[in-house]
Amino acid sequence: MAISSAAQQGDDRYSDLPSAVARREYRAGKYGSTAGVAPGYVQGNLVILPEAQASAFHRFCQLNPKPCPIIGMSDVGNPSIPALGLDLDIRTDIPQYVVWKDGEAIDRPYEVAKYWRDDLVSFVIGCSYSFEEAMMADDLPIRHIEQDVLVPMYRTNIACKSAGPFAGPMVVSMRPLKPADAIRAVQITSRFPAVHGAPVHLGLPQSIGIKDINKPDYGDAVHINDDEIPVFWACGVTPQAVIAAARVPFAITHAPGVMLVTDLKNKHLAVL
Amino acid sequence: MAISSAAQQGDDRYSDLPSAVARREYRAGKYGSTAGVAPGYVQGNLVILPEAQASAFHRFCQLNPKPCPIIGMSDVGNPSIPALGLDLDIRTDIPQYVVWKDGEAIDRPYEVAKYWRDDLVSFVIGCSYSFEEAMMADDLPIRHIEQDVLVPMYRTNIACKSAGPFAGPMVVSMRPLKPADAIRAVQITSRFPAVHGAPVHLGLPQSIGIKDINKPDYGDAVHINDDEIPVFWACGVTPQAVIAAARVPFAITHAPGVMLVTDLKNKHLAVL
Numbered sequence: 001m002a003i004s005s006a007a008q009q010g011d012d013r014y015s016d017l018p019s020a021v022a023r024r025e026y027r028a029g030k031y032g033s034t035a036g037v038a039p040g041y042v043q044g045n046l047v048i049l050p051e052a053q054a055s056a057f058h059r060f061c062q063l064n065p066k067p068c069p070i071i072g073m074s075d076v077g078n079p080s081i082p083a084l085g086l087d088l089d090i091r092t093d094i095p096q097y098v099v100w101k102d103g104e105a106i107d108r109p110y111e112v113a114k115y116w117r118d119d120l121v122s123f124v125i126g127c128s129y130s131f132e133e134a135m136m137a138d139d140l141p142i143r144h145i146e147q148d149v150l151v152p153m154y155r156t157n158i159a160c161k162s163a164g165p166f167a168g169p170m171v172v173s174m175r176p177l178k179p180a181d182a183i184r185a186v187q188i189t190s191r192f193p194a195v196h197g198a199p200v201h202l203g204l205p206q207s208i209g210i211k212d213i214n215k216p217d218y219g220d221a222v223h224i225n226d227d228e229i230p231v232f233w234a235c236g237v238t239p240q241a242v243i244a245a246a247r248v249p250f251a252i253t254h255a256p257g258v259m260l261v262t263d264l265k266n267k268h269l270a271v272l
Numbered sequence: 273m274a275i276s277s278a279a280q281q282g283d284d285r286y287s288d289l290p291s292a293v294a295r296r297e298y299r300a301g302k303y304g305s306t307a308g309v310a311p312g313y314v315q316g317n318l319v320i321l322p323e324a325q326a327s328a329f330h331r332f333c334q335l336n337p338k339p340c341p342i343i344g345m346s347d348v349g350n351p352s353i354p355a356l357g358l359d360l361d362i363r364t365d366i367p368q369y370v371v372w373k374d375g376e377a378i379d380r381p382y383e384v385a386k387y388w389r390d391d392l393v394s395f396v397i398g399c400s401y402s403f404e405e406a407m408m409a410d411d412l413p414i415r416h417i418e419q420d421v422l423v424p425m426y427r428t429n430i431a432c433k434s435a436g437p438f439a440g441p442m443v444v445s446m447r448p449l450k451p452a453d454a455i456r457a458v459q460i461t462s463r464f465p466a467v468h469g470a471p472v473h474l475g476l477p478q479s480i481g482i483k484d485i486n487k488p489d490y491g492d493a494v495h496i497n498d499d500e501i502p503v504f505w506a507c508g509v510t511p512q513a514v515i516a517a518a519r520v521p522f523a524i525t526h527a528p529g530v531m532l533v534t535d536l537k538n539k540h541l542a543v544l
Binding site: 178179180182183184187198199200201202203204207227229257272 | 277361450451452455459460462470471472473474476479499501544
Protein backbone atom coordinates (compact mmCIF):
# COMPACT_ATOMS: atom_id res chain seq x y z
CA MET A 1 0.00 0.00 0.00
CA ALA A 2 1.34 3.43 -0.90
CA ILE A 3 0.95 4.98 2.54
CA SER A 4 2.55 2.05 4.35
CA SER A 5 5.56 1.95 2.11
CA ALA A 6 5.93 5.71 2.42
CA ALA A 7 5.99 5.24 6.20
CA GLN A 8 8.44 2.38 5.98
CA GLN A 9 10.69 4.73 4.07
CA GLY A 10 10.33 7.34 6.83
CA ASP A 11 8.42 9.75 4.60
CA ASP A 12 8.41 13.17 6.30
CA ARG A 13 4.84 13.83 5.17
CA TYR A 14 3.70 11.46 7.92
CA SER A 15 6.35 11.79 10.60
CA ASP A 16 6.03 15.60 10.63
CA LEU A 17 2.32 15.63 11.47
CA PRO A 18 1.79 17.49 14.78
CA SER A 19 0.02 14.39 16.09
CA ALA A 20 2.99 12.16 15.23
CA VAL A 21 5.40 14.66 16.81
CA ALA A 22 3.29 14.67 20.01
CA ARG A 23 3.28 10.88 20.19
CA ARG A 24 7.07 10.75 19.77
CA GLU A 25 7.45 13.25 22.61
CA TYR A 26 5.24 11.20 24.94
CA ARG A 27 7.14 8.09 23.89
CA ALA A 28 10.37 9.83 24.88
CA GLY A 29 8.99 10.55 28.35
CA LYS A 30 7.21 13.92 28.11
CA TYR A 31 4.19 14.29 30.42
CA GLY A 32 1.17 16.60 30.37
CA SER A 33 -2.52 16.93 29.54
CA THR A 34 -3.27 16.33 25.88
CA ALA A 35 -6.00 19.03 25.87
CA GLY A 36 -5.12 21.46 23.09
CA VAL A 37 -2.30 19.27 21.74
CA ALA A 38 -2.19 18.87 17.94
CA PRO A 39 -5.33 20.97 17.27
CA GLY A 40 -7.53 19.48 14.56
CA TYR A 41 -6.40 15.91 15.20
CA VAL A 42 -8.63 13.29 16.79
CA GLN A 43 -7.85 12.18 20.33
CA GLY A 44 -9.21 8.95 21.73
CA ASN A 45 -9.92 7.01 24.90
CA LEU A 46 -7.92 3.80 25.28
CA VAL A 47 -9.10 0.40 26.50
CA ILE A 48 -6.78 -2.63 26.33
CA LEU A 49 -8.16 -6.04 27.25
CA PRO A 50 -7.06 -9.67 26.95
CA GLU A 51 -8.58 -11.47 23.99
CA ALA A 52 -10.67 -13.53 26.45
CA GLN A 53 -12.66 -10.38 27.37
CA ALA A 54 -12.11 -8.37 24.19
CA SER A 55 -14.83 -9.92 22.08
CA ALA A 56 -17.51 -9.27 24.74
CA PHE A 57 -16.24 -5.70 25.08
CA HIS A 58 -16.31 -5.28 21.32
CA ARG A 59 -19.94 -6.43 21.39
CA PHE A 60 -20.64 -3.98 24.23
CA CYS A 61 -19.32 -1.13 22.06
CA GLN A 62 -21.31 -2.34 19.09
CA LEU A 63 -24.49 -2.28 21.23
CA ASN A 64 -23.75 1.13 22.76
CA PRO A 65 -22.27 3.25 19.98
CA LYS A 66 -23.11 6.62 21.53
CA PRO A 67 -20.94 6.22 24.66
CA CYS A 68 -18.51 3.77 22.98
CA PRO A 69 -17.81 4.76 19.36
CA ILE A 70 -14.79 2.72 18.25
CA ILE A 71 -12.46 4.74 16.04
CA GLY A 72 -9.63 2.21 15.94
CA MET A 73 -8.72 -1.30 17.04
CA SER A 74 -5.59 -3.42 17.02
CA ASP A 75 -4.92 -7.01 16.03
CA VAL A 76 -4.39 -9.42 18.92
CA GLY A 77 -1.01 -8.89 20.56
CA ASN A 78 -0.05 -6.16 18.12
CA PRO A 79 0.78 -2.80 19.74
CA SER A 80 0.40 -0.86 16.48
CA ILE A 81 -2.79 0.63 15.04
CA PRO A 82 -1.66 1.95 11.65
CA ALA A 83 -5.11 3.35 10.80
CA LEU A 84 -4.62 5.88 13.61
CA GLY A 85 -0.90 6.56 13.11
CA LEU A 86 1.63 4.76 11.00
CA ASP A 87 4.34 4.62 13.67
CA LEU A 88 1.92 4.48 16.62
CA ASP A 89 2.96 2.23 19.52
CA ILE A 90 0.06 1.90 21.95
CA ARG A 91 2.44 0.80 24.74
CA THR A 92 4.35 4.06 24.90
CA ASP A 93 2.57 6.86 23.03
CA ILE A 94 0.15 8.04 25.74
CA PRO A 95 1.52 10.25 28.57
CA GLN A 96 0.12 8.04 31.34
CA TYR A 97 -1.81 4.79 31.74
CA VAL A 98 -3.86 3.03 34.39
CA VAL A 99 -3.33 -0.72 34.84
CA TRP A 100 -6.30 -2.60 36.30
CA LYS A 101 -6.39 -5.96 38.06
CA ASP A 102 -9.74 -7.46 39.09
CA GLY A 103 -11.36 -4.02 38.84
CA GLU A 104 -8.73 -2.23 40.95
CA ALA A 105 -6.19 0.28 39.64
CA ILE A 106 -2.81 -1.26 40.53
CA ASP A 107 -0.43 1.03 38.69
CA ARG A 108 -0.31 4.39 36.86
CA PRO A 109 2.79 4.01 34.70
CA TYR A 110 4.08 6.28 31.92
CA GLU A 111 4.43 3.34 29.55
CA VAL A 112 3.15 -0.22 29.65
CA ALA A 113 5.81 -2.22 27.78
CA LYS A 114 6.45 -4.35 30.88
CA TYR A 115 2.73 -5.24 31.09
CA TRP A 116 2.45 -6.16 27.41
CA ARG A 117 1.14 -9.61 26.53
CA ASP A 118 0.58 -11.46 23.29
CA ASP A 119 -3.16 -11.74 23.94
CA LEU A 120 -3.93 -8.02 24.36
CA VAL A 121 -6.37 -6.15 22.09
CA SER A 122 -6.50 -2.34 22.00
CA PHE A 123 -9.66 -0.32 21.47
CA VAL A 124 -9.57 3.42 20.77
CA ILE A 125 -12.88 5.16 21.45
CA GLY A 126 -13.93 8.62 20.23
CA CYS A 127 -13.68 11.54 22.64
CA SER A 128 -15.59 14.77 23.20
CA TYR A 129 -12.57 16.93 22.30
CA SER A 130 -13.51 16.34 18.66
CA PHE A 131 -17.09 17.60 18.87
CA GLU A 132 -16.09 20.43 21.20
CA GLU A 133 -13.67 21.61 18.52
CA ALA A 134 -16.57 21.66 16.02
CA MET A 135 -18.77 23.56 18.49
CA MET A 136 -16.07 26.15 19.18
CA ALA A 137 -15.45 26.55 15.45
CA ASP A 138 -19.13 27.57 15.29
CA ASP A 139 -18.64 30.12 18.11
CA LEU A 140 -20.58 28.11 20.69
CA PRO A 141 -19.32 28.68 24.25
CA ILE A 142 -18.07 25.70 26.27
CA ARG A 143 -18.38 26.50 29.95
CA HIS A 144 -15.82 24.09 31.45
CA ILE A 145 -13.21 25.38 29.00
CA GLU A 146 -14.13 28.99 29.91
CA GLN A 147 -13.85 28.07 33.61
CA ASP A 148 -10.70 25.99 32.97
CA VAL A 149 -12.01 22.94 34.83
CA LEU A 150 -12.85 19.35 33.88
CA VAL A 151 -16.16 18.75 32.11
CA PRO A 152 -18.86 17.66 34.62
CA MET A 153 -19.90 14.03 34.17
CA TYR A 154 -22.81 12.13 35.67
CA ARG A 155 -23.95 8.52 36.04
CA THR A 156 -27.48 8.30 34.63
CA ASN A 157 -30.42 5.93 34.89
CA ILE A 158 -29.97 5.12 31.18
CA ALA A 159 -28.89 1.47 31.15
CA CYS A 160 -26.33 0.45 28.55
CA LYS A 161 -27.12 -2.74 26.68
CA SER A 162 -25.00 -5.44 28.30
CA ALA A 163 -22.58 -7.91 26.70
CA GLY A 164 -20.93 -10.67 28.72
CA PRO A 165 -19.54 -9.15 31.92
CA PHE A 166 -19.92 -5.60 30.63
CA ALA A 167 -23.00 -3.74 31.87
CA GLY A 168 -23.91 -0.57 33.69
CA PRO A 169 -25.33 2.91 33.38
CA MET A 170 -24.41 5.40 30.68
CA VAL A 171 -22.16 8.20 31.90
CA VAL A 172 -22.86 11.59 30.31
CA SER A 173 -20.94 14.86 30.09
CA MET A 174 -22.80 18.16 30.45
CA ARG A 175 -22.40 21.55 28.79
CA PRO A 176 -24.81 24.42 29.64
CA LEU A 177 -26.08 26.32 26.62
CA LYS A 178 -28.70 28.92 25.76
CA PRO A 179 -31.63 27.11 24.07
CA ALA A 180 -30.88 28.44 20.56
CA ASP A 181 -27.24 27.39 21.02
CA ALA A 182 -28.40 23.97 22.24
CA ILE A 183 -30.37 23.54 19.00
CA ARG A 184 -27.29 24.56 17.01
CA ALA A 185 -25.16 22.14 19.06
CA VAL A 186 -27.54 19.29 18.16
CA GLN A 187 -27.06 20.13 14.48
CA ILE A 188 -23.28 20.38 14.74
CA THR A 189 -22.62 17.31 16.86
CA SER A 190 -25.08 15.18 14.84
CA ARG A 191 -22.46 15.37 12.07
CA PHE A 192 -19.96 13.49 14.27
CA PRO A 193 -21.40 10.09 15.24
CA ALA A 194 -17.87 8.67 15.62
CA VAL A 195 -17.22 10.99 18.57
CA HIS A 196 -20.47 10.59 20.58
CA GLY A 197 -22.66 12.45 18.06
CA ALA A 198 -25.84 14.31 19.04
CA PRO A 199 -26.73 14.88 22.70
CA VAL A 200 -28.69 12.12 24.44
CA HIS A 201 -30.66 14.51 26.65
CA LEU A 202 -31.28 18.14 27.46
CA GLY A 203 -33.24 20.25 29.89
CA LEU A 204 -34.52 17.76 32.47
CA PRO A 205 -31.57 16.19 34.37
CA GLN A 206 -33.89 14.48 36.88
CA SER A 207 -35.46 12.52 34.01
CA ILE A 208 -32.16 10.69 33.51
CA GLY A 209 -31.52 10.13 37.21
CA ILE A 210 -29.31 13.14 37.97
CA LYS A 211 -30.31 14.31 41.45
CA ASP A 212 -28.01 17.32 41.84
CA ILE A 213 -26.60 18.96 38.73
CA ASN A 214 -24.09 20.77 40.97
CA LYS A 215 -22.58 17.49 42.15
CA PRO A 216 -21.16 15.65 39.16
CA ASP A 217 -19.97 12.06 39.68
CA TYR A 218 -16.76 12.81 37.76
CA GLY A 219 -15.04 16.06 36.81
CA ASP A 220 -16.01 19.49 38.13
CA ALA A 221 -19.29 21.39 38.57
CA VAL A 222 -19.80 24.36 36.23
CA HIS A 223 -22.15 27.33 36.49
CA ILE A 224 -25.48 27.21 34.64
CA ASN A 225 -27.02 30.64 33.97
CA ASP A 226 -30.77 31.24 34.31
CA ASP A 227 -31.13 31.50 30.53
CA GLU A 228 -29.31 28.22 29.88
CA ILE A 229 -30.28 24.57 29.87
CA PRO A 230 -27.97 21.63 30.61
CA VAL A 231 -27.19 19.59 27.49
CA PHE A 232 -25.93 16.01 27.93
CA TRP A 233 -23.75 13.91 25.65
CA ALA A 234 -22.84 10.23 25.99
CA CYS A 235 -19.36 10.09 27.52
CA GLY A 236 -16.27 7.97 26.96
CA VAL A 237 -15.98 7.46 30.71
CA THR A 238 -18.85 4.97 30.30
CA PRO A 239 -16.62 2.10 29.08
CA GLN A 240 -14.07 2.77 31.83
CA ALA A 241 -16.79 2.64 34.50
CA VAL A 242 -18.18 -0.52 32.96
CA ILE A 243 -14.75 -2.20 32.86
CA ALA A 244 -14.07 -1.34 36.50
CA ALA A 245 -17.51 -2.68 37.49
CA ALA A 246 -16.93 -5.90 35.51
CA ARG A 247 -13.79 -6.54 37.57
CA VAL A 248 -12.03 -8.09 34.60
CA PRO A 249 -8.78 -9.86 35.55
CA PHE A 250 -6.62 -7.42 33.58
CA ALA A 251 -7.02 -4.18 31.65
CA ILE A 252 -5.09 -1.09 30.68
CA THR A 253 -6.66 2.32 30.01
CA HIS A 254 -5.36 5.85 29.49
CA ALA A 255 -5.19 8.02 32.62
CA PRO A 256 -7.87 10.76 32.86
CA GLY A 257 -7.15 13.80 30.70
CA VAL A 258 -4.27 12.25 28.78
CA MET A 259 -5.56 10.71 25.59
CA LEU A 260 -4.17 8.98 22.54
CA VAL A 261 -3.37 11.61 19.89
CA THR A 262 -4.09 10.13 16.44
CA ASP A 263 -3.32 11.16 12.88
CA LEU A 264 -7.05 11.31 12.00
CA LYS A 265 -8.45 14.80 11.51
CA ASN A 266 -11.58 15.81 13.41
CA LYS A 267 -13.12 17.40 10.33
CA HIS A 268 -12.77 14.14 8.40
CA LEU A 269 -15.07 12.44 10.91
CA ALA A 270 -18.01 14.61 9.83
CA VAL A 271 -20.63 12.51 8.05
CA LEU A 272 -22.15 15.60 6.40
CA MET B 273 -40.91 23.22 -21.64
CA ALA B 274 -41.95 19.58 -21.51
CA ILE B 275 -44.08 19.84 -18.36
CA SER B 276 -45.90 22.99 -19.51
CA SER B 277 -46.83 21.58 -22.87
CA ALA B 278 -47.96 18.35 -21.20
CA ALA B 279 -50.21 20.47 -18.97
CA GLN B 280 -51.49 22.47 -21.92
CA GLN B 281 -52.46 19.19 -23.49
CA GLY B 282 -54.30 18.20 -20.31
CA ASP B 283 -51.87 15.40 -19.48
CA ASP B 284 -53.48 13.20 -16.84
CA ARG B 285 -50.14 12.68 -15.11
CA TYR B 286 -50.54 16.19 -13.66
CA SER B 287 -54.28 16.70 -13.40
CA ASP B 288 -54.71 13.42 -11.48
CA LEU B 289 -52.37 14.38 -8.64
CA PRO B 290 -54.32 14.33 -5.33
CA SER B 291 -53.23 17.92 -4.78
CA ALA B 292 -54.60 19.01 -8.17
CA VAL B 293 -57.84 17.13 -7.51
CA ALA B 294 -58.20 18.90 -4.14
CA ARG B 295 -57.65 22.32 -5.72
CA ARG B 296 -60.29 21.64 -8.38
CA GLU B 297 -62.77 20.64 -5.66
CA TYR B 298 -62.14 23.84 -3.70
CA ARG B 299 -62.42 25.81 -6.95
CA ALA B 300 -65.82 24.19 -7.53
CA GLY B 301 -67.03 25.33 -4.10
CA LYS B 302 -66.09 22.57 -1.66
CA TYR B 303 -65.25 23.77 1.87
CA GLY B 304 -63.27 22.21 4.73
CA SER B 305 -59.97 22.16 6.63
CA THR B 306 -57.03 21.17 4.45
CA ALA B 307 -55.40 19.24 7.33
CA GLY B 308 -54.80 15.71 6.08
CA VAL B 309 -55.74 16.56 2.49
CA ALA B 310 -53.42 15.17 -0.21
CA PRO B 311 -50.95 13.54 2.21
CA GLY B 312 -47.33 13.99 1.17
CA TYR B 313 -47.99 17.24 -0.71
CA VAL B 314 -46.80 20.62 0.51
CA GLN B 315 -49.41 23.06 1.84
CA GLY B 316 -48.67 26.75 2.12
CA ASN B 317 -49.73 30.00 3.77
CA LEU B 318 -50.96 32.65 1.32
CA VAL B 319 -50.22 36.37 1.33
CA ILE B 320 -51.39 38.58 -1.57
CA LEU B 321 -50.31 42.22 -1.65
CA PRO B 322 -50.36 45.09 -4.15
CA GLU B 323 -47.05 45.59 -5.92
CA ALA B 324 -46.58 48.83 -3.96
CA GLN B 325 -46.18 46.82 -0.74
CA ALA B 326 -44.99 43.53 -2.24
CA SER B 327 -41.33 44.40 -2.61
CA ALA B 328 -41.01 45.46 1.06
CA PHE B 329 -42.82 42.26 2.09
CA HIS B 330 -40.51 40.20 -0.12
CA ARG B 331 -37.58 41.86 1.65
CA PHE B 332 -39.20 41.08 5.02
CA CYS B 333 -39.38 37.40 4.08
CA GLN B 334 -35.80 37.46 2.85
CA LEU B 335 -34.69 38.89 6.20
CA ASN B 336 -36.79 36.47 8.27
CA PRO B 337 -36.57 33.13 6.50
CA LYS B 338 -37.44 30.99 9.53
CA PRO B 339 -40.98 32.39 10.05
CA CYS B 340 -41.40 33.38 6.36
CA PRO B 341 -39.87 30.78 4.03
CA ILE B 342 -41.17 31.58 0.54
CA ILE B 343 -41.93 28.43 -1.43
CA GLY B 344 -43.63 30.14 -4.37
CA MET B 345 -44.40 33.56 -5.78
CA SER B 346 -46.44 34.90 -8.68
CA ASP B 347 -45.73 37.49 -11.33
CA VAL B 348 -47.50 40.84 -10.88
CA GLY B 349 -51.20 40.54 -11.67
CA ASN B 350 -50.90 36.89 -12.61
CA PRO B 351 -53.12 34.52 -10.57
CA SER B 352 -51.15 31.42 -11.60
CA ILE B 353 -48.06 29.98 -9.88
CA PRO B 354 -47.08 27.14 -12.20
CA ALA B 355 -44.13 26.08 -9.99
CA LEU B 356 -46.68 25.05 -7.34
CA GLY B 357 -49.33 23.59 -9.65
CA LEU B 358 -49.68 23.83 -13.41
CA ASP B 359 -53.38 24.70 -13.38
CA LEU B 360 -53.31 26.54 -10.05
CA ASP B 361 -55.52 29.65 -9.83
CA ILE B 362 -54.74 31.50 -6.61
CA ARG B 363 -58.10 33.37 -6.76
CA THR B 364 -60.22 30.23 -6.38
CA ASP B 365 -58.17 27.24 -5.24
CA ILE B 366 -58.17 27.83 -1.47
CA PRO B 367 -61.34 26.93 0.50
CA GLN B 368 -61.61 30.35 2.17
CA TYR B 369 -59.81 33.71 2.16
CA VAL B 370 -59.56 36.76 4.38
CA VAL B 371 -59.60 40.18 2.67
CA TRP B 372 -57.89 42.97 4.60
CA LYS B 373 -58.32 46.73 4.28
CA ASP B 374 -56.13 49.05 6.35
CA GLY B 375 -55.34 46.19 8.75
CA GLU B 376 -58.96 45.14 9.28
CA ALA B 377 -60.55 41.93 7.98
CA ILE B 378 -63.41 43.14 5.78
CA ASP B 379 -64.51 39.90 4.12
CA ARG B 380 -64.07 36.12 4.37
CA PRO B 381 -65.05 34.96 0.89
CA TYR B 382 -64.69 31.51 -0.69
CA GLU B 383 -63.01 32.96 -3.76
CA VAL B 384 -61.46 36.35 -4.48
CA ALA B 385 -62.01 36.83 -8.22
CA LYS B 386 -64.04 39.97 -7.56
CA TYR B 387 -61.17 41.44 -5.54
CA TRP B 388 -58.54 40.66 -8.16
CA ARG B 389 -56.39 43.53 -9.44
CA ASP B 390 -53.66 43.76 -12.02
CA ASP B 391 -51.13 44.90 -9.42
CA LEU B 392 -51.43 41.96 -7.01
CA VAL B 393 -48.50 39.71 -6.14
CA SER B 394 -48.98 36.34 -4.42
CA PHE B 395 -46.57 34.84 -1.90
CA VAL B 396 -46.85 31.24 -0.73
CA ILE B 397 -45.02 30.54 2.52
CA GLY B 398 -44.05 27.15 3.92
CA CYS B 399 -46.22 25.62 6.65
CA SER B 400 -45.64 23.34 9.63
CA TYR B 401 -47.76 20.55 8.15
CA SER B 402 -44.69 19.59 6.11
CA PHE B 403 -42.29 19.15 9.02
CA GLU B 404 -44.99 17.55 11.17
CA GLU B 405 -45.38 14.90 8.48
CA ALA B 406 -41.63 14.22 8.66
CA MET B 407 -41.78 14.02 12.48
CA MET B 408 -44.72 11.61 12.41
CA ALA B 409 -42.97 9.49 9.79
CA ASP B 410 -40.20 9.13 12.41
CA ASP B 411 -42.74 8.07 15.08
CA LEU B 412 -42.50 11.30 17.06
CA PRO B 413 -45.76 12.19 18.84
CA ILE B 414 -47.46 15.51 18.05
CA ARG B 415 -49.62 16.53 20.98
CA HIS B 416 -52.11 18.89 19.29
CA ILE B 417 -52.83 16.22 16.67
CA GLU B 418 -53.30 13.61 19.43
CA GLN B 419 -55.63 16.03 21.26
CA ASP B 420 -57.30 17.05 17.97
CA VAL B 421 -56.92 20.78 18.62
CA LEU B 422 -55.08 23.64 16.92
CA VAL B 423 -51.34 23.93 17.54
CA PRO B 424 -50.63 26.44 20.34
CA MET B 425 -48.93 29.60 19.07
CA TYR B 426 -47.30 32.45 21.00
CA ARG B 427 -46.05 35.95 20.31
CA THR B 428 -42.42 36.11 21.48
CA ASN B 429 -39.91 38.80 22.38
CA ILE B 430 -37.84 37.78 19.36
CA ALA B 431 -38.03 40.78 17.02
CA CYS B 432 -38.24 40.09 13.31
CA LYS B 433 -35.94 42.18 11.15
CA SER B 434 -38.12 44.95 9.69
CA ALA B 435 -38.56 45.97 6.06
CA GLY B 436 -40.60 49.04 5.12
CA PRO B 437 -43.91 48.92 7.01
CA PHE B 438 -43.42 45.27 7.99
CA ALA B 439 -42.14 44.71 11.54
CA GLY B 440 -43.10 42.90 14.68
CA PRO B 441 -42.38 39.93 16.91
CA MET B 442 -41.87 36.37 15.74
CA VAL B 443 -44.82 34.09 16.38
CA VAL B 444 -43.88 30.51 17.29
CA SER B 445 -45.77 27.23 17.44
CA MET B 446 -45.12 24.79 20.29
CA ARG B 447 -44.97 21.01 20.49
CA PRO B 448 -44.14 19.27 23.80
CA LEU B 449 -41.61 16.44 23.48
CA LYS B 450 -39.50 14.22 25.70
CA PRO B 451 -35.90 15.53 25.61
CA ALA B 452 -34.55 12.67 23.47
CA ASP B 453 -37.45 13.18 21.05
CA ALA B 454 -36.74 16.93 21.03
CA ILE B 455 -33.15 16.18 19.95
CA ARG B 456 -34.46 13.89 17.21
CA ALA B 457 -36.96 16.57 16.15
CA VAL B 458 -34.11 19.07 15.76
CA GLN B 459 -32.34 16.60 13.46
CA ILE B 460 -35.46 15.87 11.41
CA THR B 461 -36.76 19.42 11.00
CA SER B 462 -33.26 20.78 10.25
CA ARG B 463 -33.60 18.95 6.93
CA PHE B 464 -36.55 21.18 5.97
CA PRO B 465 -35.46 24.85 5.97
CA ALA B 466 -38.18 25.68 3.40
CA VAL B 467 -40.88 24.86 5.95
CA HIS B 468 -39.55 26.64 9.07
CA GLY B 469 -36.65 24.23 9.62
CA ALA B 470 -35.12 23.57 13.04
CA PRO B 471 -36.76 24.85 16.23
CA VAL B 472 -35.87 28.38 17.33
CA HIS B 473 -36.12 27.60 21.03
CA LEU B 474 -36.74 24.88 23.58
CA GLY B 475 -37.09 24.44 27.30
CA LEU B 476 -37.28 28.00 28.65
CA PRO B 477 -40.46 29.73 27.36
CA GLN B 478 -39.94 32.75 29.65
CA SER B 479 -36.62 33.46 27.88
CA ILE B 480 -38.54 34.29 24.70
CA GLY B 481 -41.22 36.33 26.45
CA ILE B 482 -43.88 33.66 26.94
CA LYS B 483 -45.44 34.36 30.35
CA ASP B 484 -47.96 31.52 30.51
CA ILE B 485 -47.42 28.44 28.37
CA ASN B 486 -51.03 27.42 29.08
CA LYS B 487 -52.37 30.59 27.45
CA PRO B 488 -51.31 30.64 23.81
CA ASP B 489 -51.95 33.83 21.80
CA TYR B 490 -53.35 31.78 18.91
CA GLY B 491 -54.63 28.20 18.69
CA ASP B 492 -55.27 25.96 21.67
CA ALA B 493 -53.35 25.02 24.83
CA VAL B 494 -52.02 21.45 24.96
CA HIS B 495 -50.89 19.34 27.90
CA ILE B 496 -47.15 19.16 28.71
CA ASN B 497 -46.15 16.12 30.75
CA ASP B 498 -43.57 16.35 33.55
CA ASP B 499 -41.02 14.48 31.46
CA GLU B 500 -41.45 16.77 28.43
CA ILE B 501 -40.09 20.14 27.40
CA PRO B 502 -41.83 22.68 25.13
CA VAL B 503 -40.16 22.95 21.71
CA PHE B 504 -40.81 26.07 19.64
CA TRP B 505 -40.72 26.54 15.87
CA ALA B 506 -41.01 29.78 13.89
CA CYS B 507 -44.60 30.01 12.66
CA GLY B 508 -46.28 31.11 9.44
CA VAL B 509 -48.73 33.19 11.47
CA THR B 510 -45.85 35.68 11.86
CA PRO B 511 -46.31 37.27 8.41
CA GLN B 512 -50.08 37.50 8.91
CA ALA B 513 -49.62 39.27 12.25
CA VAL B 514 -47.05 41.59 10.70
CA ILE B 515 -49.35 42.46 7.78
CA ALA B 516 -52.25 43.21 10.09
CA ALA B 517 -49.99 45.40 12.25
CA ALA B 518 -48.67 47.25 9.18
CA ARG B 519 -52.25 48.23 8.29
CA VAL B 520 -51.49 47.97 4.58
CA PRO B 521 -54.26 49.42 2.39
CA PHE B 522 -55.14 46.03 0.89
CA ALA B 523 -54.19 42.39 1.35
CA ILE B 524 -55.63 38.91 0.90
CA THR B 525 -54.59 35.87 2.95
CA HIS B 526 -55.87 32.33 3.38
CA ALA B 527 -58.30 31.80 6.27
CA PRO B 528 -56.86 29.96 9.31
CA GLY B 529 -56.60 26.18 8.83
CA VAL B 530 -57.35 26.21 5.11
CA MET B 531 -54.14 26.35 3.16
CA LEU B 532 -53.04 26.25 -0.44
CA VAL B 533 -52.47 22.62 -1.47
CA THR B 534 -49.54 22.49 -3.91
CA ASP B 535 -48.11 19.85 -6.25
CA LEU B 536 -44.73 19.94 -4.44
CA LYS B 537 -43.94 16.90 -2.34
CA ASN B 538 -42.88 17.37 1.27
CA LYS B 539 -40.06 14.85 0.92
CA HIS B 540 -38.60 16.78 -1.99
CA LEU B 541 -38.08 19.79 0.30
CA ALA B 542 -35.53 17.88 2.38
CA VAL B 543 -32.05 19.35 1.91
CA LEU B 544 -30.39 16.17 3.15
